[in-house]
Amino acid sequence: MSSLALRDLSVTFGGVRALEGVSLEVAEGTLTGLIGPNGAGKTTLLDACTGYVAARGEVYLGDRRLDNLAPYRRARAGLVRTFQSLDLFDDLTVAENVATGMPGETNRRWWHQLRRMPSADIPVLHDLLGSLGLDGVADLLPGAVSQGQRALVALARALIARPDVLLLDEPAAGLDTHESEELGRRLRGVCERGTTVLLVEHDMGLVLGNCDHVHVLDGGKQLASGTPAEVRSDPAVLAAYLGEGSPS
Amino acid sequence: MIELLQFALLGLGAGTIYAALGTGVVLTYQAAGVINISLGAMGMYIGYTYAFLRNENLLVLPIGTFSMPVLPVWAAILLCLAIAMLLGLLAYALVFRPLRAASGLLKLVAAVGIVMVLQSLAVLRFPSTSASVPPILANDPLHIGGLTVPWDRFLLAAAVIAVAVLLWAMTRFTRTGLAMRAVAEDERAAMLLGHSPGRLSALAWLGSSALAGLLGILASPITGLDPVTNSLFVVPALAVAIVGRLRSFGVTVAAGIALGMIQSVVLKLQGDYSWLPQTGLRDVLPFLVIVVTLAVGGGRLPSRGTEEDPRLPAVPRGGTKPITVAATLLAGVALILTLDGPYRTALTTSVVAVLVCLGIVVVTGMLGQISLAQMTFAGAAGFVLSNLTTHTHLPFPLPPLIAVTLAVLLGVGVAVPALRIRGVTLGVVTLGLAVAVSEFVFKNPDWTGGFGGSRVPELRLFGVGLGGGGDVGFALFALFTVTACAVGVVWLRRTRLGGQMLTIRANERAAAAAGINIAGVKLTGFGIAAGLAGTAGVLLGYQQESLAFQNFDVFVSLTYVAVVYLAGISRVSGAVIAGLMAPGGLVYYALDRWLELGKYNAIVSAIGLLVALVTTPGGVAGELDRQMRWLAGRRRRPTVPEPSGEQAAVLGEETERVVTRTT
Structure with a gap:
């Protein structure tokens, strides 16, 4: 069991800066959510952590630095991910x-x-x-x-x-409400058995209802971070999701 | 210096051919998603047609020969181009349109089928006696400074550059060109906008065939005509098309012309400096061009956004039962003891061929990578064996073991580019390697027997000579060796390594996420496949007691890939069936004898291959398997109402197949 820490992680695709100096921490033993509007850089962040895109910055699993390892070595080190498209064999x-x-x-x-x-x-x-x-x-x-x-x-x-840290990319995509709730209970169980989980998800109910901590990305930058209740009432988050200046 | 320049300008001739064929490759890839390796053969075939039209006033079509009045040059060229376009259109309509949603590998195999058809047609229809083409372009010597260069080189280059400019203008400024670019980007979206990928593909086939035909006619006075040599012009053309990233006509043409000029200069240097290798140096260049381009370009070619199903035929569940292996082995022994004469020779050839096919099953069927150089590994082992057995006194198991080990190392070396590229592009790299090794090493009389062949002495076990060719002793030896290898592959499929190979075949990034060392597994898989091919090369040496470069020609590799695909590339049983069907093998020979095909054998098998590819994309072994399960299912149904786990799996597979077919 370990924590995951990202230091100043940046990814550029051509001229597009998909991730700009993101630093965040996933505390040991927590179920942490990562949310953000479409194109915020959530999946890019997972790809950068696990070595699927070239990134600048540092990735630590516990005390071990992983950012110079090939993807399969990061997986063997205990940083395991899933894919949004499932990618079964x-x-x-x-x-x-x-x-x-x-x-x-x-x-x-x-x-x-x-x-x-x-x-x-x-x-x-x-x-x-x-x-x-x-x-x-x-x-x-x-x-x-x-x-x-x-x-x-x-x-x-x-x-x-x-895995020590499990990264899940939209595991609830394509599930109905009931299945999604069931998934939330399972993830809590996974956490209780000692795995740290970072959950990238669109399903707000799943994230805000189950996570201990939530990070919010927007435009490749970290927008907010806190408990579900704090994030829910953060004006910057509301603006990003609902549009500038909208009343809430 | 001035001499070098002169040679460079002479190289414009070859360079123009590469440029034109490369342009054709880019065109068919962009519009139709096919790496069209048949363009060289198309140019060759049309070159022959033109030669006969001009020399004999005969219009020789694939079927039928017509006497013609003396035609003016332009009319003869137009007539030949019309034939080229017709052939291109036929190839599209009969083969590539039905296969439009098939995998890149299947399309590549189909293009191999087209090459085989065109080559066998050329051999069949055009006796080589009057195959020299009268010059068309003015080739008066042109004196510039101290240089003397025939005019036609410049005219050819000008013609190709003009065509490239036209094509570029078309893709830039016309609606059709825009549609073509759209289709190359995203076929589905283009379709939804009302563009017909079918019409564009047909146009691309027309255009590229006409271009290949035109160059076949205009350049054959310079290059000469030969069914095999001229077909191979497509390899440098693929190299320059890759430099153009399978997208840019301008870069492709420039690279083609440059490659031709450099080759010509290399030829000159080869003559000046005796320490340079005297054979094949220029043929290594295209391979180097491909490798360097892919290395510099980051190894990523633009992939087409196609509607195609990239998947290979499904891997069978369950696996081979010991009883099946034993029965096959017994049948083999029985056949060896009962057959005689040429039939036993053909059977032995089949047994050896099974081994080559097993290698392809491992590298493509299990690992999902395309290698078109399997016979190169076989040749490397074969020639090493020949050298070791004739020049040294090493005792028996050592020479073949050393030979196979070297083949394995070569295979691992070839796998290095496979770590960065995959799919049909990897196939092109291995094709370039196969041609380079064949020209540079296999044809080099210092290392092999050259045209005379390399001798391999008879294999002796415990003081008993096993003979070769169709002798019982050698046939049994080969059968047991190959059976051992086949059992090894069946076992490999069940191991963790085999499972990891399948995960890489299915999905590389998910395999990496599961902690699988993709590079390691790929290198191992290529090594195993090359080892199997190398063992086949060793057996072939002992069987024939003499090896020549023709045994390991790149077209032999291509034919094997085609036959294995046809037989069932995902299964060991597919390799066995492929071995029987392979050229010179038992079924091939028997059909030849019974049907008395004689000189029509080559064309009949080539057409048979295409028909089978279009009608049975899953392979013969897969089809047999399905029929057997269907029979078994029918027999069981009355007694077992619930489908068992295995049957349910079959049902699942079945549904999946239906789904992929209908989409």
Whole structure:
């Protein structure tokens, strides 16, 4: 279990400054939200943390500096993410998809890679699939399960790595209100079991209802930061979401 | 110095061809999303058509030959260009339109099919005797300063530059050109705005075929005509198209002309300095151009915003059962013992071919990367084996082991560009490498036997000679070796490494997010595939007891990729079927004998390949598998009302396939 700290993170695409010197902290053991209007730089921030775009600035997981590591090394170090588009492996079953994320799957000596792929009946995988209600579809391909279940597969693939910090990119996209509430409870559970979570989300209910702390981005800069109640009443946030000068 | 300049200007001839074909490549890629490697063959075929029209007054069409009156030059050229446009349109309508939503690899394989059709047509329809083209452009020597350069080089260059300017103006200032750029950016959005990608693709095929045909006619007095050599002009053309980032006509033409001039100067230097390698130096240049451009350009080519489905055929669930392997092995042994003469030779050829195909299954079917240089790895191992067995006295297992190890290292080296680029672009890089190695190394008589071939002595195990060719001993040896490799690949599919390969095939960024070392797995996968190909090269050496560069030609690699794709690129069973269907293999030979195809064999198989690609995009093995499961499902249905887990998975796969087909 560790905290995540970003120092002066900047990303430019051509002439566009997608992220301008953002510094923020995700405290150990919290469920932290990251919100902002479309184009605020939320996904870019996740990409920069995990090494998917070239960025200037520093990324720390606990005391360990990660910003000069390749994406897969950051994942092995304990900083694991999901994608908004889920990005499941279409040719692997649900169980195999989740199993790819298992610690010890990837970072062992090379001859371990020549052993058989783990199947759905090893306890840790079986339990996780069961707790997410995926045990019935473990042997199906991702293309054959519902969108909600696919989102859970992506979550499970990240969770089984037992990450120190978990970055979730809009996990509630495509879920209905009920499913979204269920997801919120699950994320609180994940947090209580010791994983720090940074949640990038459009669903305000999910963020403001469950998070301990919320960061707000706008135009590539940090706009506000605080508890859900503080953020909810922050005039700058209201202006960014509702337009300049609107009464609230 | 003045001499170098003269050589540079002489190189305008070749440079113009690269520029024109490169322009055609850019055009078809922009409008139709196809890396059209058939343009060189198109130029070659039209060059032949023109030569026969002028020399013999015969209009030779793919079907039918007509006697013609003596035509003026311009009329003959126009007639030939009309044929080129017709062929281009046919290729689009019959092959690429039905495949418009297919993956880049499938389109590339289809373009290979077109090359095979055009080459076999040329061999079939044009006896090589009267294939010299009378000069068309004035080639009086032109004296500038101390230089003497034939006029036609300048005229050619002027013609190509004019075409490029026209094309540029068209994309800039006309509605069609705007639509073409829009389609290249985002096919779906352009469609919603009422543009027809189909019409634009057809136009691009017309235009690029006419351009290739025109250059085939105008330049063949300089280059000569040969079905294989002229088809290969497309490799430098691909190189310069990549310099133009598959987008800019101007840069492509400039790069093409520059490449031709540099090649010509290199040729001159090669003559002046005997310490320079005397063969193939100029053919290495296009490969260097591709690699340097991709390295400098950050390795990213603009991807087309297409409607296409980038996915490869689905990987089978379950996997191969031991009983299937045992049955196949037994059938192989039985066939070896019962067949004789040329049939057993063909069977042995098939067994060796299975190994090449296994390599392709690993690198493309499992890892999702395109390698068009598999026979280059086989050749490297084969020639090393030949050198080790004839020049040293190393005992048996060492020479083949060293040879295969070198092939593995070469494969790992080739994988380095694959760390930055993927898809069809990677295919182009490997194609450039295959041509470079073939011209620079395989044809170099100092390192290989050159045109005479390299000898490989008979394989002896425990003092017993196994023979070669169609001998039972060698056939069994090859069968057991290949079976061991096939079992290895089946096992690889079930390991963690195999699973990681599939994750990279499916989605690289998600694989990295799961902590998978993409670079490591890719290097390993390429190494394994090259090792399989290298083993095939070793077996081929022992079988033929002599190796020549023709065995490892780039078109052999392309043919194998096409056949494996057809048979089922995601499965080990696909490699087995592909081996049987491969040129010279058992099915190929048997069909040839039974149907008495004779000289029509090449064209029939090329057309068969195209028909099969268009009708069975999932591959023969996949189709067989589906039929078997369907049968099994029918048999079981009355007794088992609920679908079992496995059947449900099949159903899922089935639905997915239907969905991808309908969208």
